[in-house]
Amino acid sequence: MSEYLPDPRLAQSTLPLYDPVKAADFPQTILRYRNDRAAASAGLDTLTDEAWTSHFGRFRPLPDNQPEPLALRYHGHQFRHYNPDLGDGRGFLFAQLRDDQGRLLDLGTKGSGQTPWSRGGDGRLTLKGGVREVLATAMLEALGVPTSKSFSLIETGEALHRGDEPSPTRSAVLTRLSHSHLRFGTFERLAWLNDADTMRGLCDFIIANYHPTAQDIPGLFDAVVSANAKLAARWMAAGFIHGVLNTDNMSMTGESFDYGPYRFLPWYQPGFTAAYFDHAGLYAYARQPDTVLWNLGQLGRSLTLITDSEPLVAAFNTCPERYDAEFALAVCARLNILPLTDNQPLLTSLFPLLSSLAYDGSFEGLFYDWFGGKLSHNRAMASPRAEHYTGEAFTTFRTALEAYETADPAKLDHPRFKKPNPETLLIDEIETIWADIAERDDWSAFYAKLDAIETWRRALNL
Template sequence: MIAFDNSFARLPDRMFTRQAPTPVTQPRMLAHNDALAHQLGIDPAWLASPEAAQVLAGNAIPDGAEPLAQLYAGHQFGNWNPQLGDGRAILLGEVVGTDGQRRDVQLKGAGPTPYSRSGDGRAWLGPVLREYLVSEAMAAMGIPTTRALAAVATGESVIRETRLPGAVLTRIAASHIRVGSFQVHAARQDTDALRALADHVIARHYPDADGIPGLLDAVVAAQARLIARWMGVGFIHGVMNTDNMAISGETIDYGPCAFMDAYDPQKVFSSIDRQGRYAYANQPGIALWNLAQFATALIPLMPDQDAAIADFTTRINHFPDLYQAAWLHVFGAKIGLTDPQPDDADLIQRLLTLMAQNGADFTQTFASLATSDLQDRFADREAFASWTADWHRRRSSDHAAIMAGANPQIIPRNHRVEQMIAAAVDGDMAPFDALLDAVTAPYAPLDAARADLAAPPTSAEIVTATFCGT
């Protein structure tokens, strides 16, 4: 079973609605994460049992759970929405793992809540398996992220453009508190709720923070590190709304996310991002914009609000320097630099420019840089040869080892994810299992099977758009 130890449920009731999941007809376990179960103090044998399928589908409320749907607001594509909230997710409660860390246990796709906005509160199989696989791949690459504990089929259909099989994802997070969680109380001028939430977040995530200014500094720094890590693996979140930015600094809400194949800094996959607001290269700037909204929501907690506006503006404006330092560390390692210096940014950017000009595959280029002659992949062979000569002079003596730990050999390629989902809809989970095994060992050498899964798409396999699945 799950040993719950809840804290969010003790906060003021206006931060959430107590809400049980809606039962389903035929819950069946599709995938379960035994390693994560161990970390959470959950018996993997129980996780594989029919009883667990009942609990994680929402049919049975386990002892100690206090199911609820969280309230939040947010800016969606820059437009303010005063009330959002968990429209298809139920927080069962929290566990303290064997590592001493507190984490949320949430059922995503567990039925309607008061925040569903006329939605059915359900999820179909495709987005559930996509989030399971991509979040576990991100964790394996060392990128802060929510995790997937289980995926359960519901035995029921979900209507989107067509009839699709339903599923529920059990998502694990340091917490599900978002920028929008603060925005909703600031907008309602509910200073008491705002302060209670801030105190909770400081105690839970940033116990060394010095009050509200320290909380802001900590969240700014965490997001700078996170976005740099995204950029380093060619990850495009797709919906960087303020309600999709976790205060903990974890990646959350894998909707229309994707990894780039050919490098293009303006690449967009999300079908709803028609203006390119959340394109790959725009992600650092959007993170800064979101953090400014977070800072604005904290202003009512300060005794001198005019002084706080000036102070918080200064603190927010530290983000570009923090991000640039984190980016240099990430990309410096990708080209084998032990101690990258500010001047190395030009060397890195020259390579990225050449990659963009030649449509070079992002992952393969970096993964092959230390072991292969890539010159034939670049139309301007002379420019690449010049860059290579400069790189050879600059790279560290142990560059191969540094790069092996910084450059994944395999990512969840979009076409492979789509193929996996299509097979699962037809009842075949083998492609999911094979792809999950591959992407959760991202730095391991490529054997024949892994090399096939790691390969870029053919022209006929290229995925041009991804979808939220809601």
């Protein structure tokens, strides 16, 4: 059992990066989800439901932690248009604490009320949005993507009106556990203000708490480039589309967070978009690595306020190479095979095969069937998808796969791999889960899905 170790570093830093705020006073606090596995890593799993709801529904301060919530200040590029009117508009930093590995973690919120940065919004979160985020983070963690963890979901008893979904709809407040909520947009704001002193202090803070191997500001940028190249590669290997890859949704620690209109690919579609308002397909599945690169460019440009550009450009230029290397590792991890010195034949055979498998569930199905590489040949050829494993594209892929050894054969002994199909989180599944909640207040499918994803996580062990 881990010890609760409060460590409100940002509040103690005196850096002008936040505004003290008060949480909304909700009519109700109905606990719908608590992540006891994440809570155990931070010494909070022994809280009673009553105490949990008090802290994460009423936001009574945790012992020896921040005395009040802090709404973070930031700007950002939204669909590549600069917006200086951002900041935590419906969330705040509630607490900071150490986990069982000694890492500094944030407990941040979504839907916790209005702040100075709400821009006329109500500061609330729909219950459906909370349900979707809990499911997203669980699945992404199972698939090996660095992600925030949904820590708590509490229904709050308000009727919300939204223009893009049936209204009125139910409300909730979400608490997420994340390595950090400091964003690229935090630096963009300081550059916009020409506040070099605060930016230097922020760099020192991030180096000390999140990237301790960085020796200086260029070293910090290099570490952030590396972390986000890995994140982009893991998204792509998971078939995940974030939907809104604005610079204010990019973390200095390389964690995925803030899930709005996300999707998982039903099959390989390079132009697939998650956000209905992304009319130009700027954040389409296949454009995500380039988007991360562009966003890193905005961070690097901000840092030129306090350091020379030459080492920043040098680190920035390594991003495509780092992404390629990380993507190869991510694909090998998803296939449970040991990477080779040259993985290009496998990677170049993968996409033509995925392109030929244009049916629901085929993206995840391929990785499931061939999890273990050539060792899974008989299992794959007995799967419901076996009839599609034929033709030139498949032969090329299968030949490339022959060169690889299975990374962990014991994983195939997990009972989950006896089932014919992989675990998925496609949009129709999410809508069915939500319909049960919205129409009958039936949460059984939601909890069953989370149990199934947890079994999936243990089986994959990525």
